[in-house]
Amino acid sequence: xxxxxxxxxxxxxxxxxxxxxxxxxxxxxxxxxxxxxxxxxxxxxxxxxxxxxxxxxxxxxxxxxxxxxxxxxxxxxxxxxxxxxxxxxxxxxxxxxxxxxxxxxxxxxxxxxxxxxxxxxxxxxxxxxxxxxxxxxxxxxxxxxxxxxxxxxxxxxxxxxxxxxxxxxxxxxxxxxxxxxxxxxxxxxxxxxxxxxxxxxxxxxxxxxxxxxxxxxxxxxxxxxxxxxxxxxxxxxxxxxxxxxxxxxxxxxxxxxxxxxxxxxxxxxxxxxxxxxxxxxxxxxxxxxxxxxxxxxxxxxxxxxxxxxxxxxxxxxxxxxxxxxxxxxxxxxxxxxxxxxxxxxxxxxxxxxxxxx
Amino acid sequence: xxxxxxxxxxxxxxxxxxxxxxxxxxxxxxxxxxxxxxxxxxxxxxxxxxxxxxxxxxxxxxxxxxxxxxxxxxxxxxxxxxxxxxxxxxxxxxxxxxxxxxxxxxxxxxxxxxxxxxxxxxxxxxxxxxxxxxxxxxxxxxxxxxxxxxxxxxxxxxxxxxxxxxxxxxxxxxxxxxxxxxxxxxxxxxxxxxxxxxxxxxxxxxxxxxxxxxxxxxxxxxxxxxxxxxxxxxxxxxxxxxxxxxxxxxxxxxxxxxxxxxxxxxxxxxxxxxxxxxxxxxxxxxxxxxxxxxxxxxxxxxxxxxxxxxxxxxxxxxxxxxxxxxxxxxxxxxxxxxxxxxxxxxxxxxxxxxxxx
DNA sequence: CTGAAAGCGCTTACAG
DNA sequence: CTGAAAGCGCTTACAG
Numbered sequence: 161x162x163x164x165x166x167x168x169x170x171x172x173x174x175x176x177x178x179x180x181x182x183x184x185x186x187x188x189x190x191x192x193x194x195x196x197x198x199x200x201x202x203x204x205x206x207x208x209x210x211x212x213x214x215x216x217x218x219x220x221x222x223x224x225x226x227x228x229x230x231x232x233x234x235x236x237x238x239x240x241x242x243x244x245x246x247x248x249x250x251x252x253x254x255x256x257x258x259x260x261x262x263x264x265x266x267x268x269x270x271x272x273x274x275x276x277x278x279x280x281x282x283x284x285x286x287x288x289x290x291x292x293x294x295x296x297x298x299x300x301x302x303x304x305x306x307x308x309x310x311x312x313x314x315x316x317x318x319x320x321x322x323x324x325x326x327x328x329x330x331x332x333x334x335x336x337x338x339x340x341x342x343x344x345x346x347x348x349x350x351x352x353x354x355x356x357x358x359x360x361x362x363x364x365x366x367x368x369x370x371x372x373x374x375x376x377x378x379x380x381x382x383x384x385x386x387x388x389x390x391x392x393x394x395x396x397x398x399x400x401x402x403x404x405x406x407x408x409x410x411x412x413x414x415x416x417x418x419x420x421x422x423x424x425x426x427x428x429x430x431x432x433x434x435x436x437x438x439x440x441x442x443x444x445x446x447x448x449x450x451x452x453x454x455x456x457x458x459x460x461x462x463x464x465x466x467x468x469x470x471x472x473x474x475x476x477x478x479x480x481x482x483x484x485x486x487x488x489x490x491x492x493x494x495x496x497x498x499x500x501x502x503x504x505x506x507x508x509x510x511x512x513x514x515x516x517x
Numbered sequence: 518x519x520x521x522x523x524x525x526x527x528x529x530x531x532x533x534x535x536x537x538x539x540x541x542x543x544x545x546x547x548x549x550x551x552x553x554x555x556x557x558x559x560x561x562x563x564x565x566x567x568x569x570x571x572x573x574x575x576x577x578x579x580x581x582x583x584x585x586x587x588x589x590x591x592x593x594x595x596x597x598x599x600x601x602x603x604x605x606x607x608x609x610x611x612x613x614x615x616x617x618x619x620x621x622x623x624x625x626x627x628x629x630x631x632x633x634x635x636x637x638x639x640x641x642x643x644x645x646x647x648x649x650x651x652x653x654x655x656x657x658x659x660x661x662x663x664x665x666x667x668x669x670x671x672x673x674x675x676x677x678x679x680x681x682x683x684x685x686x687x688x689x690x691x692x693x694x695x696x697x698x699x700x701x702x703x704x705x706x707x708x709x710x711x712x713x714x715x716x717x718x719x720x721x722x723x724x725x726x727x728x729x730x731x732x733x734x735x736x737x738x739x740x741x742x743x744x745x746x747x748x749x750x751x752x753x754x755x756x757x758x759x760x761x762x763x764x765x766x767x768x769x770x771x772x773x774x775x776x777x778x779x780x781x782x783x784x785x786x787x788x789x790x791x792x793x794x795x796x797x798x799x800x801x802x803x804x805x806x807x808x809x810x811x812x813x814x815x816x817x818x819x820x821x822x823x824x825x826x827x828x829x830x831x832x833x834x835x836x837x838x839x840x841x842x843x844x845x846x847x848x849x850x851x852x853x854x855x856x857x858x859x860x861x862x863x864x865x866x867x868x869x870x871x872x873x874x
Numbered sequence: 875c876t877g878a879a880a881g882c883g884c885t886t887a888c889a890g
Numbered sequence: 891c892t893g894a895a896a897g898c899g900c901t902t903a904c905a906g
Binding site (some may be wrong): 588 | 902
């Protein structure tokens with residue numbers, strides 16, 4: 161009959177996963193000392209630390225994050241809420257966040273939130289409400305007040321990248337200025353009949369990214385003493401290639417007067433528009449100038465004039481801010497240059513040219 | 518002087534996060550019973566369960582996953598290792614995985630692994646070695662034997678989607694057949710001067726996705742009694758739009774005889790090639806037929822003939838397999854139709870046409 | 875069907 | 891600088 165302790169008696173048989181007690185035993189110290197040596201918290205004699213580290217390496221010890229977070233309350237895990245993974249801006253941001261987090265020794269738990277799906281409540285009320293993430297980075301999500309306060313109540317810092325949210329740290333372009341800049345570029349080229357392909361609900365959500373870009377367009381126009389020739393000259397569409405294509409056909413296929421230039425809310429929309437123009441036999445830039453926003457990977461090859469931003473860098477920055485909010489930074493001020501707009505750059509290529517006289 | 522228990526004496530002050538003991542107290546049962554009622558494991562009287570659930574709802578109790586996994590050994594978290602997020606196939610797969618995992622109540626921890634970066638070892642030796650994920654889904658990663666055995670040793674099932682790996686469950690297209698099919702489509706149209714834009718190292722890695730597609734091309738050609746006219750007619754490039762563009766300029770800008778048709782390893786490569794042809798004044802499909810693989814979101818609008826696959830569905834399937842390997846499924850056989858190739862479909866559009874006579 | 879107790883693997887006051 | 895003990899918040903045999 162197997163006696164209690166039989167298993168231990170087998171001697172050499174390695175346990176599935178070594179625990180800190182195994183390290184402690186091998187190094188001849190207490191679990192407390194082993195823990196201190198390995199985590200770096202508290203004082204340990206240099207020689208002791210060496211012994212513990214050697215023991216840990218020998219048996220391939222890796223601390224259980226679950227056990228540690230149970231007592232520290234820190235998970236070393238950040239939740240990222242993002243509506244798309246497969247659109248250029250979002251993909252780049254996500255890669256930037258992932259890289260920075262990995263470097264800092266953090267995990268990234270991904271919540272790919274469809275804009276208005278029922279999954280949204282489930283993510284906020286269940287997944288994020290548990291004690292599994294230390295903080296949340298929300299990319300391009302318009303956070304409702306109750307969503308922010310729910311995270312607040314659980315002491316989870318939130319950093320927003322784009323999107324709208326009051327009461328949370330926010331990193332974003334100055335989208336109003338960007339919209340103006342894009343429009344002004346077309347105005348400087350002598351265009352007056354300028355249309356705008358805006359993001360969904362840009363008119364209804366003036367504070368959203370797409371809403372600000374639309375307002376920037378309108379402001380630049382009115383500053384030049386102009387206005388959209390027609391209400392139909394602001395077309396709202398999904399910020400995708402197909403979205404831009406459909407909107408482009410609508411805008412350019414119109415029987416009335418055609419615009420000589422279009423400011424597209426994103427490069428992907430601009431690409432769709434270029435395709436639509438091509439199909440309709442409208443030459444770019446001869447018959448139509450197009451400017452976008454993003455600095456998409458394809459922009460150079462497509463010859464698209466655009467306002468570049470650095471989404472990957474923005475992701476990195478979001479991580480920096482979140483780590484500071486968690487007290488990991490060495491700086492006192494959690495928000496570096498809080499509110500300072502992110503860098504952008506107008507890159508002129510072959511999709512824009514002077515207006516025909 | 519504050520006495521011990523003072524805090525509890527304050528009565529109404531809600532604790533930061535309610536624990537199961539709070540639920541138990543409120544419902545008038547033991548922690549054990551509360552746990553059984555909430556997790557559904559073990560028998561609990563219907564009336565008791567109701568009381569416990571009501572108590573939990575009242576104080577907003579949500580179980581700590583860390584504490585639970587510490588004792589169950591299950592984290593309800595899956596690690597996803599993926600080289601890119603921002604390429605169409607990978608983005609779609611990731612969204613499919615995420616959606617399926619969320620539905621099953623699992624978290625997704627993302628490891629965005631650059632192909633050969635130093636981060637790779639760190640991910641496998643540290644991040645994945647801890648007890649934070651129950652299993653791993655590797656998308657488009659060529660797993661080394663030691664990487665698989667390392668996960669094996671820690672009892673972490675691995676499911677591969679594409680990529681190469683021996684000793685792990687694998688879901689993949691029959692890329693050889695797909696390469697043949699694409700090439701045969703061009704052959705049937707009467708083309709004989711057919712080139713191939715292959716993925717990186719397709720020649721050196723015959724078992725990789727890109728290697729199999731290349732072999733499919735060669736087999737179809739030789740079955741038709743043909744061979745690439747020139748060694749330069751298999752161009753290896755990054756499977757991206759810029760990759761296809763550069764390779765296209767190299768292939769088409771050549772002074773020698775030009776191909777009349779090209780099989781591009783992916784749709785993104787095909788788009789780059791289309792752009793290169795456009796720049797060189799080569800008409801598609803008049804002067805050049807192009808077929809791709811993927812069924813990219815842009816394919817329809819670009820008029821690209823392609824072989825469609827369903828990456829999002831593949832992601833969902835990977836989750837299904839992984840959950841079965843974890844014993845969550847209701848079926849005995851962990852691998853549904855193990856090895857059965859995934860569905861594909863040739864969609865003919867305007868980028869291919871009969872060879873000029 | 876239910877409860878008291880032990881324990882998952884750590885870290886952290888508290889002493890020394 | 892180090893150790894013994896308590897405890898983080900759960901779940902699970904073991905009894906009853």
